Amino acid sequence: MRLIGLGPAGEPLVSLEIDHGVDPHTALWNRGLSLTRPVRAQRGPAGELVLLVHATPHGRKRGRPGGRQRPERPGSGAVRRQRVAAYAITLSDRGVLGTEFSARTHVPGQWGLPGGGVDPGEEPPETVRRELMEEAGQRVDLGLLIDVQSDHWVGTSPSNVLEDFHALRLIYAADCPEPTDPVVHDVGGTTSAAAWIPLGRWREWRWTAGARALLERHLG
Structure with missing residues (x-):
């Protein structure tokens, strides 16, 4: 990118x-x-x-922004992969939309934001709309690009490949004017469930570190 x-x-x-x-x-x-x-x-x-x-x-000689960068060890035989993905903090009168990671991922049972990898030739806003339908069955009004997040680790992919993985996440704001009960259409993928989570209770959910950091920043 x-x-x-x-x-x-x-x-x-x-x-x-x-x-x-x-x-x-x-x-x-x-x-x-x-x-x-x-x-x-x-x-x-x-x-x-x-x-x-x-x-x-910034005019500074020392220091740099915080954030997790390179793993201490890149991993012997790990395949290097950089993945650009697009997600949304989606709000409605029912709360904020969350998706639960399935057993195919390295964080089963934890919750994240709906979204996923940008396909070849696809514009990131198109990715968000597609993923929101696949993972939760919701149609949204997409707003601005509000954040960019990077994470880097070595681990085993859902296809059982050892990867030196770099995630670049584009975060959008979205509004769902007609929320429905979430339905996961992409059955058997990395999403096992989706839910509208009341804004006053979102901190009670078991979010991934990256999703929690984004929600703290943008929902307070």
Whole structure:
């Protein structure tokens, strides 16, 4: 994925490829910039994914943004894989939409945000709408790109392959004006259940670390 940092007038300040295992915040920080907010993610002229963000100079000589980066050991024989995925914090008058990970994943029983990998040639907003229907049977009004999250680990994939895995997650805001009882249509996949979780009780659920961090940031 290509990352383009924009200045206050929308002028490009930097353009770079996100290397395997590198957080976009860190990539900009190392260029003297802080990622202040995402703008949009889209396909470029050659079909590549491009992430545009607003960035400002930080003027610091030490430190860098927090976040989990490279594993201590990359893992002998692990296949390197970088996956760009799109998710949504989806709200309705029934609460926030969550999806439970199935036994095919390394976090069975934990909850996350609906979404998934961006297919070749697919625009990220299309990914969110498709995944929300597959994982929960919901139609939504998609809002802005509100966050970018990076995570990197070594583990066994659902297909039993040892992977040096870099997840790049594009997080959107979404509203569901006509919520229904969630139904998982993609049976046998990585989602075992979906539910509307009351906003006053979402902290009681067993979320993955990444999902909980996003909900704390955007729901408070």
